Amino acid sequence: MREVGFLLSDGTVFAVWSHPTTAIAYKAANVDLLLAYDLELLALPADSVTVVSTGAGLNLAMATELARIASAAIEGMLRELRTNDRCAAIERRVDASDKAMALASDRNRRNAPPRGSQQGPPALDVNRLLTIAPAGGDPQEKPPRAGSYNLS
Secondary structure (H helix, E strand, C coil): CEEEEEEECCCCCCEEEEEECCCCCCCCCCCCCCCCCCCCCCCCCHHHHHCCCCCCCCCCCHHHHHHHHHHHHHHHHHHHHHHHHHHHHHHHHHHHHHHHHHHHHHHHHHCCCCCCCCCCCCCCCCCCCCCCEEECCCCCCCCCCCCCCCCC
């Protein structure tokens, strides 16, 4: 919108506010525009002008709709944050699993018998989960730091 006209109660154009290149405001069709302005009447004697205001006509009914939109936007942001947190946790688990698989593969290669030889320890199956428990102990019991362990 580049031009606004101010009308008197009888329909006479009282003032025009415009700019040839810069928009004064943006307004969609079928949407009310609330416009504030200052009017200076410096050329008139102060006692010759009577200003009667009808109020801004501010419709606060929009507040409910704006609150709903803001609430929906915040809920969407919260869902996105929670999804990002879940993805980050999954990525950490995958990274830890990849490191464990690489370590197990490296150990398997180091412990593998020379090519063509049937000697040496059996190859580790890195696709099998291992439970570590103290030798002869309860698998639920926390193992000590050093000692012999049963791998099952």
